Amino acid sequence: MPTPMAIHVQGLRKRYAGFRSGVDALQGVDFDVARGEVFGFLGPNGAGKTTTLRILATTLSPTAGTATVSGHDVRKEPMAVRGSVGYMPEKSGAYPLLTGIQNLVYWGHLQDMDGSGLKDRARALLKELGLEEAADRKVKTYSHGMSRRLLMAQALVHDPPILLLDEPAGGLDPQGIRFFRDLVKRLQGEGKTIFLSSHILSEVEQTCTTVGIIHKGKMLAVDRMTALRQRIGASALVRVEVECDIPSQPVVQQLMAIPKVRMVYQLPDGIRVEAESGADIADEVARVLVTNHVRLRAVRPTEATLEEAFMSFFGGGPI
Amino acid sequence: MTGNPFVGTARVGWMEFWSHLKSPRLIILIVLFALLVFGASYGLSQSPTMGFTNSAYLFGHPAIRNETDGTHYLVIVWVADVRGTPMAGILLSLYNASFEPYGGGTRTLIENLTTNSTGWASADLGTSFPSNTSFVLQSESGGAYLMGMTYVSFDQTLSNRTFTLGAISTSSTIGPTGSVTIFYTHVLTTTGYPATGANVYLNDTSEGHPDANGFFSTSLAPGPQTVRITYNGYEESYMVMGNTNAGPTYQNGADVVLLTVTTFFGLLLPIAAIAISFDAVARERAQGSLEILLAQRVRREGILLGKFLGAFASVALPVTVVLLAGVGILTAVSDKAPTGTFVVAVVASSLFLVAVYTLLMLLFSTVAKSVGTAVVFGVVLWLFFNLFFSFVTTFVLFSSGGSFFNPGTYGTLVVLQLFDPNTLFSMLVFLAIPSSGGYSGLVPIGYVSTATVVGAAVLWVAVLLVLTLFVFHKKAES
Numbered sequence A: 001m002p003t004p005m006a007i008h009v010q011g012l013r014k015r016y017a018g019f020r021s022g023v024d025a026l027q028g029v030d031f032d033v034a035r036g037e038v039f040g041f042l043g044p045n046g047a048g049k050t051t052t053l054r055i056l057a058t059t060l061s062p063t064a065g066t067a068t069v070s071g072h073d074v075r076k077e078p079m080a081v082r083g084s085v086g087y088m089p090e091k092s093g094a095y096p097l098l099t100g101i102q103n104l105v106y107w108g109h110l111q112d113m114d115g116s117g118l119k120d121r122a123r124a125l126l127k128e129l130g131l132e133e134a135a136d137r138k139v140k141t142y143s144h145g146m147s148r149r150l151l152m153a154q155a156l157v158h159d160p161p162i163l164l165l166d167e168p169a170g171g172l173d174p175q176g177i178r179f180f181r182d183l184v185k186r187l188q189g190e191g192k193t194i195f196l197s198s199h200i201l202s203e204v205e206q207t208c209t210t211v212g213i214i215h216k217g218k219m220l221a222v223d224r225m226t227a228l229r230q231r232i233g234a235s236a237l238v239r240v241e242v243e244c245d246i247p248s249q250p251v252v253q254q255l256m257a258i259p260k261v262r263m264v265y266q267l268p269d270g271i272r273v274e275a276e277s278g279a280d281i282a283d284e285v286a287r288v289l290v291t292n293h294v295r296l297r298a299v300r301p302t303e304a305t306l307e308e309a310f311m312s313f314f315g316g317g318p319i
Numbered sequence B: 001m002t003g004n005p006f007v008g009t010a011r012v013g014w015m016e017f018w019s020h021l022k023s024p025r026l027i028i029l030i031v032l033f034a035l036l037v038f039g040a041s042y043g044l045s046q047s048p049t050m051g052f053t054n055s056a057y058l059f060g061h062p063a064i065r066n067e068t069d070g071t072h073y074l075v076i077v078w079v080a081d082v083r084g085t086p087m088a089g090i091l092l093s094l095y096n097a098s099f100e101p102y103g104g105g106t107r108t109l110i111e112n113l114t115t116n117s118t119g120w121a122s123a124d125l126g127t128s129f130p131s132n133t134s135f136v137l138q139s140e141s142g143g144a145y146l147m148g149m150t151y152v153s154f155d156q157t158l159s160n161r162t163f164t165l166g167a168i169s170t171s172s173t174i175g176p177t178g179s180v181t182i183f184y185t186h187v188l189t190t191t192g193y194p195a196t197g198a199n200v201y202l203n204d205t206s207e208g209h210p211d212a213n214g215f216f217s218t219s220l221a222p223g224p225q226t227v228r229i230t231y232n233g234y235e236e237s238y239m240v241m242g243n244t245n246a247g248p249t250y251q252n253g254a255d256v257v258l259l260t261v262t263t264f265f266g267l268l269l270p271i272a273a274i275a276i277s278f279d280a281v282a283r284e285r286a287q288g289s290l291e292i293l294l295a296q297r298v299r300r301e302g303i304l305l306g307k308f309l310g311a312f313a314s315v316a317l318p319v320t321v322v323l324l325a326g327v328g329i330l331t332a333v334s335d336k337a338p339t340g341t342f343v344v345a346v347v348a349s350s351l352f353l354v355a356v357y358t359l360l361m362l363l364f365s366t367v368a369k370s371v372g373t374a375v376v377f378g379v380v381l382w383l384f385f386n387l388f389f390s391f392v393t394t395f396v397l398f399s400s401g402g403s404f405f406n407p408g409t410y411g412t413l414v415v416l417q418l419f420d421p422n423t424l425f426s427m428l429v430f431l432a433i434p435s436s437g438g439y440s441g442l443v444p445i446g447y448v449s450t451a452t453v454v455g456a457a458v459l460w461v462a463v464l465l466v467l468t469l470f471v472f473h474k475k476a477e478s
């Protein structure tokens, strides 16, 4: 009996053994992905996204914990897992000396598909992914974007119910990003479960139904997109940008003295004041400046984007 | 759930095979291999200066023929190489020679002769019996075909015989690989036609009849033996000597040529195998395709076995074709085919060498972190077995007080050589060559048996295959 969950991960750990010291890339990761969901797996570089995806795709074995995909344990039934997922790795991996169609047919063969129908399907897929023209060209002549599309076709060739996409839009131009976003939406419409990783929130913001945030090998949050937006937003800083003459040092000190204010920055044409979340400081900032005879041109409380909020969520870590 | 660990093996193997067949490096190496095999097969089959001596010989016979105008006396000449291949266009001079009792003498040129396309030439001396005269036949073609002279004399006893012998000769070569002695003769009827019905016996064992040209040859076992030739009730016997001091005597001269051709295989075949498989895994890893491959419905064992079979076949197939073509050239040039079982053994041993190096390289390719490291591994591997291994084992043998003449340490050395695929290859070849000597070249009798050597070869491949499957299973993902 298949479990209701498309992907079930519990206590997942992965240690890369090193010569002197290893790396604990995953330190007890838990999450579930329901069928038909689009799950955005978010985290900064080095968080452990690729590691998790590789374990789910059975190309990497976990050190501890369990991961089941479509009800099959990745360790005990890797072949069943492989048959039910399509995996698009982070790096391009097609055979450069083969054509796009040859690559696709080879992978199809390795998914137990057979000759006649496979060729037609491969061609149709390449067409769907905008590679119709390039289908009979050697892959070494492909651009980065074309290679990504070919890898996507590879993940889809055997029509798997679950897709594991590792930064599908990584390195793509805005048009390419939009293309993948639309594709994901279409695939979701077809009832597929999609697990995709990214380190850019805006990339998944519009497509994902659920988001999991991983940082340094641990899950920080797993939630519905809408709920998460509120949570992240709530933890963000409040900012006020003021267009004005540059205030003197005593004025800056008065600004810093406003309750909940954290920092005052100098901008080319004014200042920016940051305060803890929930604080409403715009009026107070304006009052201080006016009473100190600083010429004001504009005061703008700016709402942090989710992107920025996401950054501050990680404590300003490298994104 | 299907339990077959090798699903997809054929697909992976076919892809590997197919992609190598078009690769320039395979083509370059196979062309090089073919040039060496063809060149050696051709050169060693005919050149008298290398390995097997195969220079031309002059066979001269007196003959008496009754023709319409009376009885004619003729000198019949046939020129052929040691294998009985006729040599055309050889210039000869026929002299009348008279000898002084105490040395010296005079020669008078009678006529010049040139051999025809089947190696024959003859001079009609007329109708009067040329008694008490010797005729000297001398080759005027110098250089590599210098075959000296031969005497032909007529005497009254000729009429009592049924045949004459052009020569009773042996030709031996001695080398590190052993020796071969070939005995040959040329038998004509007294009327000057090939005595194809004559019987040749070696120590009373029938060895067959002369060929259509009257030529007969065979290999000799070491030691003295008696040759007896009979024809129409008349017989002659001679003592001949098989070479005794250089190991085995191979039963077939063509085998010796093939054996010599294989001497550079230990250098070249590993390079071909290494060049094909050094990046079989490392390159897939570097370009990222391994990650996709591992995610397909193929087990890791299946991938590796496929890679092995594909890489192996892409070298094995052209190598086999080249080898068989080389045997064809050898046969065509020397007019004598190597023994069938020996040809099969040479091909099988060569494929053993290819299999071992393919597996070793797949193993290194799996653990190598980059394609560059894999190349270095390949070079080291080649040097190790071609240079290091024998050097080190011999050094250890001598520095620990052993010697080649001490049976114990020598035996140890022989057994140690089983751990070197290159020497093992040579042993396999030497064991397969039909020989009638006391020992077989590289593999001294009493130290290792044929079963041990063949078993060691099978173990090499089996153990390496299991080890490589295991390592690939463990290390493919890193």
Ligand SMILES: Nc1ncnc2c1ncn2[C@@H]1O[C@H](COP(=O)(O)OP(=O)(O)OP(=O)(O)O)[C@@H](O)[C@H]1O
Residues within 6 Å of the ligand: A016, A023, A024, A025, A043, A044, A045, A046, A047, A048, A049, A050, A051, A052, A090, A199, B478
């Ligand atoms: N093969 C490996 N050997 C050793 N350490 C590794 C290996 N692969 C990843 N790591 C380490 O594991 C950690 C997680 O890496 P991972 O590739 O999973 O991150 P990621 O979230 O995918 O990052 P990115 O956004 O840059 O792709 C990192 O610290 C990385 O250095």
Ligand SMILES: [Mg+2]
Residues within 6 Å of the ligand: A049, A050, A051, A090, A166
């Ligand atoms: Mg990654």
